[in-house]
Amino acid sequence: MTKAQGKAVAKDCGRATRITTALTQWFRANARDLPWRATDAKGRRNAYHALVAEAMLQQTQVSRVLEKYSAFIARFPDVHALANATEEEVLSAWSGLGYYRRARHLHHAAKNICKNHEGKVPEDAESLRRLPGVGRYTAGAIASIVYGHAEPVVDGNVTRVQLRLEASDQRQGEPATERWAWKHASDLVARAADPGAFNEAMMELGATVCTPGVPRCEACPLRKACRAASLGLASTLPVPKVRAGRRAVYHSAVVIRDRQNRLLIQRRPERGLWAGMYQAPTVEREDRAATASEIKKWFGLARIVEKERFVFLTTHREVHFAIFTSSPPPSPPAAARWACPSEIAALPLANPHRRILLGEETIQTR
Numbered sequence: 288m289t290k291a292q293g294k295a296v297a298k299d300c301g302r303a304t305r306i307t308t309a310l311t312q313w314f315r316a317n318a319r320d321l322p323w324r325a326t327d328a329k330g331r332r333n334a335y336h337a338l339v340a341e342a343m344l345q346q347t348q349v350s351r352v353l354e355k356y357s358a359f360i361a362r363f364p365d366v367h368a369l370a371n372a373t374e375e376e377v378l379s380a381w382s383g384l385g386y387y388r389r390a391r392h393l394h395h396a397a398k399n400i401c402k403n404h405e406g407k408v409p410e411d412a413e414s415l416r417r418l419p420g421v422g423r424y425t426a427g428a429i430a431s432i433v434y435g436h437a438e439p440v441v442d443g444n445v446t447r448v449q450l451r452l453e454a455s456d457q458r459q460g461e462p463a464t465e466r467w468a469w470k471h472a473s474d475l476v477a478r479a480a481d482p483g484a485f486n487e488a489m490m491e492l493g494a495t496v497c498t499p500g501v502p503r504c505e506a507c508p509l510r511k512a513c514r515a516a517s518l519g520l521a522s523t524l525p526v527p528k529v530r531a532g533r534r535a536v537y538h539s540a541v542v543i544r545d546r547q548n549r550l551l552i553q554r555r556p557e558r559g560l561w562a563g564m565y566q567a568p569t570v571e572r573e574d575r576a577a578t579a580s581e582i583k584k585w586f587g588l589a590r591i592v593e594k595e596r597f598v599f600l601t602t603h604r605e606v607h608f609a610i611f612t613s614s615p616p617p618s619p620p621a622a623a624r625w626a627c628p629s630e631i632a633a634l635p636l637a638n639p640h641r642r643i644l645l646g647e648e649t650i651q652t653r
């Protein structure tokens with residue numbers, strides 16, 4: 288290494304240390320009071336609570352997780368309670384959070400922890416990553432935040448902060464950008480005195496200050512170190528990712544109620560969208576919505592009346608719902624059964640099906 292190179296490395300190290308120190312101090316003074324951040328008398332986080340929270344927070348807003356987290360922990364207070372629950376109980380407690388594969392993975396992870404780790408969430412990132420549904424992000428978060436290991440954590444918030452800090456015009460969401468972000472996060476966390484607090488601080492800054500669109504640079508502890516801010520590029524970076532289009536699918540559901548106010552329900556297939564959850568009898572097509580005569584024939588109904596249409600967006604699909612009502616057929620369609628509303632409310636239901644069957648407006652549609 289030449290003398291000039293040595294000076295550049297020392298300068299970079301000094302900047303990295305200033306960033307980690309300023310950010311950690313800011314986090315200690317400004318961290319949101321979130322239930323999964325509670326500590327015991329010795330100041331330690333609960334690893335099981337962190338595992339549940341991280342599973343819930345993937346692709347879900349904090350405000351929505353706050354509505355569900357405490358009830359989930361009350362129902363499954365420790366990893367043994369979760370491991371011993373049935374899948375249906377877990378999915379039911381998860382109802383409303385969406386992305387139900389995460390709930391199944393969390394359930395399997397709890398079983399794995401009880402079987403292979405004596406009921407203790409593993410400490411190191413490598414063992415954590417062997418748990419179902421635990422990727423590099425969740426492993427890094429638990430290893431650093433709960434156990435203090437210098438493991439990097441990168442999510443969309445962290446990548447955005449990094450790209451702005453370095454005034455990088457890399458496109459967010461590209462594999463090369465992700466690799467760069469993980470390397471950058473590794474370099475920074477290695478210089479942090481408290482790796483867990485630093486990782487959480489990066490995520491918190493991205494969620495509350497260095498937000499998408501126009502960031503609040505005037506309130507940012509990294510203002511002096513930020514290259515995008517000093518170049519006037521803060522609100523134009525990062526370069527947005529190119530989104531893949533959603534695939535349109537067509538679900539025609541029939542709400543059928545009998546004289547005892549029971550509703551016909553069916554369980555969805557074990558694989559695919561909303562796997563294993565419950566819904567009103569539904570005809571699904573990928574090319575167009577089923578016609579009224581097709582729906583009547585499919586379920587053996589004499590007459591159906593259209594009630595409403597709405598579109599529900601998932602990550603990869605644009606689900607076009609057409610909702611009908613009908614009086615009961617002479618015999619229930621295959622694989623359907625009667626259930627009263629209170630029973631249905633306790634079953635695992637995706638948000639659109641909760642709206643269709645129970646009239647609960649818990650979703651944003653267009």
Ligand code: SF4
Binds near residue numbers: 503521
């Ligand atoms: S100064 Fe502005 S752009 Fe830079 S990290 Fe802070 S909030 Fe983000």
